[in-house]
Amino acid sequence: MEKNEFLYDLKTPETTWNGSAKTIAPDGTVRSEAGRITNAEGPHGLYWCLDTVMYKNPEGTDFTKTLMPHYHLHGYETFFVDSGKLWLYINGQRALAQKGDIVQLQAGQNHGMGWIEEVKWRGTYHDFFTYPEFGDVARVKAAMPELADDPELNAFATRGFMDHINTEPFLTEEVPTEQCQAIKNIERPHARYDFFPGLSFRVIVERWENGGVKELDCAMMEPGFTAKWVKYPPLRELFYVRSGKVKFTIGGKEFIADDECVVNAPRFLPRSIQVLEKTEMYDLGGQPYWSLFLQNYASIKHYDPDRLTPETVGGLKKKFKIQIESIGYTG
Numbered sequence: 001m002e003k004n005e006f007l008y009d010l011k012t013p014e015t016t017w018n019g020s021a022k023t024i025a026p027d028g029t030v031r032s033e034a035g036r037i038t039n040a041e042g043p044h045g046l047y048w049c050l051d052t053v054m055y056k057n058p059e060g061t062d063f064t065k066t067l068m069p070h071y072h073l074h075g076y077e078t079f080f081v082d083s084g085k086l087w088l089y090i091n092g093q094r095a096l097a098q099k100g101d102i103v104q105l106q107a108g109q110n111h112g113m114g115w116i117e118e119v120k121w122r123g124t125y126h127d128f129f130t131y132p133e134f135g136d137v138a139r140v141k142a143a144m145p146e147l148a149d150d151p152e153l154n155a156f157a158t159r160g161f162m163d164h165i166n167t168e169p170f171l172t173e174e175v176p177t178e179q180c181q182a183i184k185n186i187e188r189p190h191a192r193y194d195f196f197p198g199l200s201f202r203v204i205v206e207r208w209e210n211g212g213v214k215e216l217d218c219a220m221m222e223p224g225f226t227a228k229w230v231k232y233p234p235l236r237e238l239f240y241v242r243s244g245k246v247k248f249t250i251g252g253k254e255f256i257a258d259d260e261c262v263v264n265a266p267r268f269l270p271r272s273i274q275v276l277e278k279t280e281m282y283d284l285g286g287q288p289y290w291s292l293f294l295q296n297y298a299s300i301k302h303y304d305p306d307r308l309t310p311e312t313v314g315g316l317k318k319k320f321k322i323q324i325e326s327i328g329y330t331g
């Protein structure tokens, strides 16, 4: 697939990853490899996307010993499970997540993972920051290498580089996937709106599961569906075409995004889409208040349909930061 400044095709990590890092176990085996797609932006560190491959734990692994239990003080994580299978350990539960699922982890939730198979683990994060003392301690070590192993110095940076705090392995009870709140799926959305031809809109992660900072929605679109944004969209969007085929026009440039493509739409750049094949697409930035917009739209449509004029809808769009000007369907 062609490469351009807006398109990140995760099917070809060799050309898409902007640098990568490996996690290596004490026995030398590579546990995971993470590639940077986009960087965090703004006070909540939004739009950060990493493409990680988590390698299968060896046969016979006791997951209670390898699940790396931890929590984040402020950080939130959303992972697309795009291949394989894992055990998710969270909230005293243990549940199976597999290809097609989405794992949503909130600040303060103790969690860990057991990798049953190799997993394409695509993550987007927010409020996930580095600890400044780590860099300060590293500076001392760079200046005075003889202090590198000084426990008194290292005690200042025990939390490590990221907002990541290790815990003891916790006790869990196995539950069916559907009973684990942290495992999401487009077939089990919080809300589903099917009233636009060619579009089934699913609310997957609500704002209250993300500290009020963002939401995660999925647009299931049919071939022939089109959408045009307002002339200068004030919000940046970071789309994830998990499957399907969409023709994008961003800033006058036309290109195709298909399975496993991230598309960056910078703020103010005019944009539109035309769906070519059945598509499952998310906005990883999650800034427009789609869930509330659609609740309000559905409410007016149900209780007071006469009021559903272009003026009313325009007012709702403004209130909930919806940047779509018009949609169409020729299918």
Ligand SMILES: [Fe+2]
Residues within 6 Å of the ligand: 070, 071, 072, 077, 105, 111
């Ligand atoms: Fe985590």
